[in-house]
Amino acid sequence: MTDQTHFGFETVSAFEKTRRVKDVFRRVAQKYDLMNDLMSLGIHRLWKNHLVWDLNLTQNAHVLDVAGGTGDIAFRIAKTYPHLNLQITVCDLTPAMVEVGRDRAINQGLLSGEGHGIEWVCGNAEKLPLPDKSVDLYIIAYGLRNVTHIDKALFEAFRVLKPNGKFVCLEFSRVTLPPLEKVYEFYSFHLLPALGDYVANDRAAYQYLVESIRQFPDQETLADMIKSVGFKSVNWKNLCKGVSCIHTGIK
Numbered sequence: 001m002t003d004q005t006h007f008g009f010e011t012v013s014a015f016e017k018t019r020r021v022k023d024v025f026r027r028v029a030q031k032y033d034l035m036n037d038l039m040s041l042g043i044h045r046l047w048k049n050h051l052v053w054d055l056n057l058t059q060n061a062h063v064l065d066v067a068g069g070t071g072d073i074a075f076r077i078a079k080t081y082p083h084l085n086l087q088i089t090v091c092d093l094t095p096a097m098v099e100v101g102r103d104r105a106i107n108q109g110l111l112s113g114e115g116h117g118i119e120w121v122c123g124n125a126e127k128l129p130l131p132d133k134s135v136d137l138y139i140i141a142y143g144l145r146n147v148t149h150i151d152k153a154l155f156e157a158f159r160v161l162k163p164n165g166k167f168v169c170l171e172f173s174r175v176t177l178p179p180l181e182k183v184y185e186f187y188s189f190h191l192l193p194a195l196g197d198y199v200a201n202d203r204a205a206y207q208y209l210v211e212s213i214r215q216f217p218d219q220e221t222l223a224d225m226i227k228s229v230g231f232k233s234v235n236w237k238n239l240c241k242g243v244s245c246i247h248t249g250i251k
């Protein structure tokens, strides 16, 4: 039997999902950063800042930003903790996103080899091109819901982390305030795809984005999945009543 999964609300094979996700991010790569600001009215910046400020990083730590895309999280970490001499690696499935990220890094003097540089690699969260126990902090921001087999990505996170290493996931989640849920629902299913159409000329990509949020496990379910691969001290913190959520765990 073929390995079936979801691409938004559609049932597709696992192979097809990975192919389509890669294609969505190839198409939106050039407009990705602009669209994030427009779609969230800049609020994604506050959520990402929140995540980065909460990190308890130590000198010389190796930070892995999985599904790091155009580098938003990696840049924030490099700029917030320049004194810690961190090793930062961005790993992403889609070459076009990595290319945009590398260009941004060059513009900001943050490419590997230039002081507090960032290393960029193409790779799948389900099979990371990194050795066992090589990373102090694993971050995945708005990436996990795009991964075909979430359980495999969580196993990989556990594998590459050193003992006591930290897992951090920032992702859209379940809104916990009913009136807000109604507004959010209307915004997501009506305004957002239209905005994607107008700005990025790609309604389908942003329709997928909305549907993928609905298909993603809620706070409790994701916490159970994180625990089931072996993480301890699993916690989560809702942002804007669960529109986004930060899950953490310790190896």
Ligand SMILES: C[S@@+](CC[C@H](N)C(=O)[O-])C[C@H]1O[C@@H](n2cnc3c(N)ncnc32)[C@H](O)[C@@H]1O
Residues within 6 Å of the ligand: 021, 022, 025, 066, 067, 068, 069, 070, 071, 072, 073, 091, 092, 093, 094, 097, 123, 124, 125, 126, 140, 141, 142, 143, 146, 147, 148
């Ligand atoms: C919504 S973007 C998030 C980018 C960035 N982390 C941010 O917060 O702005 C999702 C990213 O996940 C990447 N992605 C999707 N599936 C992946 C996988 N299986 N492994 C690694 N990256 C993946 C996409 O290429 C895309 O760059």
